[in-house]
Amino acid sequence: xxxxxxSVSLTNSLxxxxxxxxxxxxxxxxxxxxxxxxxxxxxxxxTSYAAPGGRDSIVWPVGATPENQPSTRFDVLRWDxxxxxxxxxxxxxxxxxxxxxxxxxxxxx
Numbered sequence: 001x002x003x004x005x006x007s008v009s010l011t012n013s014l015x016x017x018x019x020x021x022x023x024x025x026x027x028x029x030x031x032x033x034x035x036x037x038x039x040x041x042x043x044x045x046x047t048s049y050a051a052p053g054g055r056d057s058i059v060w061p062v063g064a065t066p067e068n069q070p071s072t073r074f075d076v077l078r079w080d081x082x083x084x085x086x087x088x089x090x091x092x093x094x095x096x097x098x099x100x101x102x103x104x105x106x107x108x109x
Contacts, residue, residue, distance in 0.1 A: 082107065 011017045048058040070076045081088045087103065089095045099107075 011020070044058060045055065048055045051057055082099065082103070084104075084107065085099060087097050087099055089097075
């Protein structure tokens with residue numbers, strides 16, 4: 001655990017000193033948040049025996065569903081890779097296709 005004070009010497013600029021100071025305090029805050037998360041996790045696990053299904057029914061983070069595991073390769077979602085003018089690949093037998101007007105409108109900023 002970090003201490004409450006930090007001393008830095010021989011820095012070339014005030015900017016470096018500020019960066020070191022900010023990094024120290026951000027790390028301290030991060031450690032405190034991690035401790036809080038761990039205490040909440042412990043509390044959830046201790047009270048999970050009263051949940052329907054017991055401790056095995058609790059997932060972390062609470063409220064998040066477990067990831068989907070496809071049963072076959074055909075259940076895997078297909079990704080379409082594209083640039084501002086082309087889509088790659090349309091099928092297993094082609095490797096480049098011009099974007100249609102509707103596709104272009106979908107990706108316009």
